[in-house]
Amino acid sequence: MITQRTANVTKTILNQCNTIFAMRTFDDTGKDFLSNYIGSDYAGVLPSLEARHAVIFGKASSCENPVLVRLNDRNAFLATFRADHPVPPLPAPLAAQIAVEQQAGPDELDDEIPF
Numbered sequence: 001m002i003t004q005r006t007a008n009v010t011k012t013i014l015n016q017c018n019t020i021f022a023m024r025t026f027d028d029t030g031k032d033f034l035s036n037y038i039g040s041d042y043a044g045v046l047p048s049l050e051a052r053h054a055v056i057f058g059k060a061s062s063c064e065n066p067v068l069v070r071l072n073d074r075n076a077f078l079a080t081f082r083a084d085h086p087v088p089p090l091p092a093p094l095a096a097q098i099a100v101e102q103q104a105g106p107d108e109l110d111d112e113i114p115f
Helices: 011-015 028-038 039-048 074-084 091-102
Strands: 017-020 051-058 067-070
Touching: 017 028, 028 039, 028 051, 039 051, 039 067
Parallel strands: none
Antiparallel strands: 017 051, 051 067
């Protein structure tokens, strides 16, 4: 489960999470809840975490204490991953449909999206 609004998720659900990746958060409800898992010291640093950093705690970590980590750089990851695993080409009918949609103006598309 991934959420940006810890306060909107019931504690029953959050209590069933075996591993927590806590990223930057500013609301007191989220910090208070997470302090039960990672401790108040680690929860206190959550508002000041840099982008793509997290505090990890739980069964997926081999450490007994929470760990502050820097997550992978998306662009570097994609460059490396896609070199070994290129995106397969779309089937011809789907590729043709996408090409038509990209050339059509917004009023010409036959979709039912109300905006």
